[in-house]
Amino acid sequence: YIAFVPAATTKGIVARARTKEREIQNKLDEAKSRGREIETVLSQRKSALPPDSIGPEALARITKLAQAGGLRLTGFRPQRAVVSPSGLTMYPYTLTIEGSFPATAKFARAIESTTKDIAVISYAATSSDAESSGVSATVGIALFGETPKPPKRTTTGSGSAGSGTSSAPATSAPTTRATNG
Helix, strand or coil: CCCCCCCCHHHHHHHHHHHHHHHHHHHHHHHHHHHHHHHHHHHHHEEECHHHHHHHHHHHHHHHHHHHCCCCEEEEEECCCCECCCCEEEEEEEEEEEEEHHHHHHHHHHHHHHHEEEEEEEEEEECCCCCCCEEEEEEEEEEEECCCCCCCCCCCCCCCCCCCCCCCCCCCCCCCCCCCC
């Protein structure tokens, strides 16, 4: 069999290229819009506290929520912080609570609904023992804040950059040279 296919015209090629360009532009516009939505949500969730106060403040608030729900907070462990290129840092924590299953599930929901800057990122419950209906729940939470700025390094201008006690000027070449002869 021989099939005859008409040759593509310049007009058709240009039309397909323009259609493809419009599709790409629409996808780009959607991505930018979604990015703005995400930034808005993150700015609402961002903690106003300095980075070194985020953990202690979260522990105090989580402890109050646990006590109000009749739960026992048995662990609160910080995890490795995650820094985004935009300068926002996620401070994750893992906490362990003990109580009834309904109370621990309600506690996890209460974290999200009563604290705007703490997000629940995981929840797992295991039976404490066979004799009671209690569970031990592990809840992963995250707080968002500004990335701490590195401390400024000061130099005194004398000595090497690593020590401020040297009185000799810092040079890259020796001041005297040994010769043979």
